[in-house]
Amino acid sequence: AQKVTQAQTEISVVEKEDVTLDCVYETRDTTYYLFWYKQPPSGELVFLIRRNSFDEQNEISGRYSWNFQKSTSSFNFTITASQVVDSAVYFCALSDVTGTASKLTFGTGTRLQVTL
Amino acid sequence: GAVVSQHPSRVICKSGTSVKIECRSLDFQATTMFWYRQFPKKSLMLMATSNEGSKATYEQGVEKDKFLINHASLTLSTLTVTSAHPEDSSFYICSARDVTGLAGGELFFGEGSRLTVL
Numbered sequence: 728a729q730k731v732t733q734a735q736t737e738i739s740v741v742e743k744e745d746v747t748l749d750c751v752y753e754t755r756d757t758t759y760y761l762f763w764y765k766q767p768p769s770g771e772l773v774f775l776i777r778r779n780s781f782d783e784q785n786e787i788s789g790r791y792s793w794n795f796q797k798s799t800s801s802f803n804f805t806i807t808a809s810q811v812v813d814s815a816v817y818f819c820a821l822s823d824v825t826g827t828a829s830k831l832t833f834g835t836g837t838r839l840q841v842t843l
Numbered sequence: 844g845a846v847v848s849q850h851p852s853r854v855i856c857k858s859g860t861s862v863k864i865e866c867r868s869l870d871f872q873a874t875t876m877f878w879y880r881q882f883p884k885k886s887l888m889l890m891a892t893s894n895e896g897s898k899a900t901y902e903q904g905v906e907k908d909k910f911l912i913n914h915a916s917l918t919l920s921t922l923t924v925t926s927a928h929p930e931d932s933s934f935y936i937c938s939a940r941d942v943t944g945l946a947g948g949e950l951f952f953g954e955g956s957r958l959t960v961l
Contacts, residue, residue, distance in 0.1 A: 764952075770934060772887075772952035818886065830877050831938075831950065835886045 729754045731821050733834035740809050748837045750819030752807055756780075759840045760822040761795065761802045762831065767815045775817075778802065809841045846870060849953030856927055857961055863923045864956045866937030872917035873939035875890050877950070878910075881934040892934075893920040927960045934958075 730753040740746045744790045752761065763775040776786060778795050786793045806813055816838045822829040846869040856862050866876055874895045879887040891912050892900040899912035909931075911923040921953075924931050934957050938950040 762950075769954075770936075770957070771954040772936060773936075774951070830889050830892060831887075832889075833886045838884075 729756075729759075729823060729832040731819050731832055731834035732738075733837050734820055735837045736835070737838045737840070740839070742811060742841055742843055743808050744841075745805060745807050746809050746839065746841075747819050748806075748819075748839070750802045750804065750834060752800050752802065752819070752821045754821060756823075757823045758810045762791065762822065763802075763804050764820060766818060766836070768769050768772040772818070802823075806839075809839075811841050811843060813839045814839055847873075847937065847951045847953040849935075849937055849956050851956060852954055853957045853959075855959045858928050859926055861923055861925045862927055862958060863921055864935055864937075866920045866922070866939070866953050868918045868939045868941075868951070871939075871941040871951075873913065873920075873941065874917060876914060876920040876939045877938055878912060878920075878922050879936045879938065881917045881936060883934075887936060890922075893902075893937075895920075897916075924958065927958070929960045932958055 732751045734749055738746060742794045761778045765775055776793055783795050783797055792805045794803045816836045818836045819834040823830050828843040848867045848869055850865045854862055873961040878890045880890050885920045889902050890905045893912045893914040895914045895917055899905050909925055914920040934955050936955040937953045940950050
C-alpha cells in the first residue's frame with residue numbers, strides 16, 4: 728500500500744522567510760512518481776512538480792526548490808523568500824503506475840500562511 | 844497548457860435530489876479520468892477511476908449506486924450523486940491524464956465542484 732505523510736499540518740511564516748514543507752512517502756514499487764500541488768483558497772489544484780523515482784536530482788524553479796532523498800523516502804519542498812501569494816495548502820502525492828493507472832495518493836496537506 | 848474544466852463550480856440542492864457534475868478535458872483526449880473527494884481541511888480521497896467506454900473502477904468503500912460515473916467520450920466524464928444527502932456535501936475534483944503522457948505523468952485537475960446538500 729502507498730502512503731504519503733505530511734507531518735506539518737500548518738505553518739505560519741513572515742514574508743521573505745524561507746520555509747520547507749516536508750513529505751515522506753511509503754511504497755513497495757520500484758518505479759513511482761512524486762508530485763507537489765498547490766491548492767489556493769479558490770480550491771483548484773495547481774501542479775508544481777513531478778519527479779520520477781529514478782531521478783534524484785534536486786530541482787529549482789524560481790523561488791521553489793525540491794529535495795528528493797530516496798534513502799529517506801522524502802521529497803521536501805522549499806519556498807525561498809516567501810510571499811503572501813504563497814499562502815495555500817500544499818499537497819505532496821505519490822502515483823500508482825500499475826498498468827495504465829496513474830491515480831494519486833495524497834498526503835493530508837500542509838497549510839502555509841504567509842503574513843506581512 | 845492542458846486544461847480540465849468542471850461544471851458546475853458550486854451547486855446547492857435539496858436532500859433527495861440528484862446532481863450531475865461534468866469534467867471536460869478541453870484541449871486533449873483523456874481515456875482515463877479520476878474523481879476525488881475532499882472534505883473540509885482534509886486530503887483528497889480517490890473515489891473512482893473513470894474509463895472511456897467502459898465501467899468505472901471504484902475505490903473500496905465508495906458506493907457505486909450512489910456515485911454514478913459515465914465516461915462517454917474521450918473528453919467528458921460525469922459524476923452523478925444520486926439521492927444526495929447532507930453527508931454528501933463535499934468538494935469534488937476530477938483529474939485527467941493526456942493519453943500521450945507518460946504513465947504517472949502530469950495529471951491535470953479541474954477547478955473542483957463544491958456540493959452543498961440542504
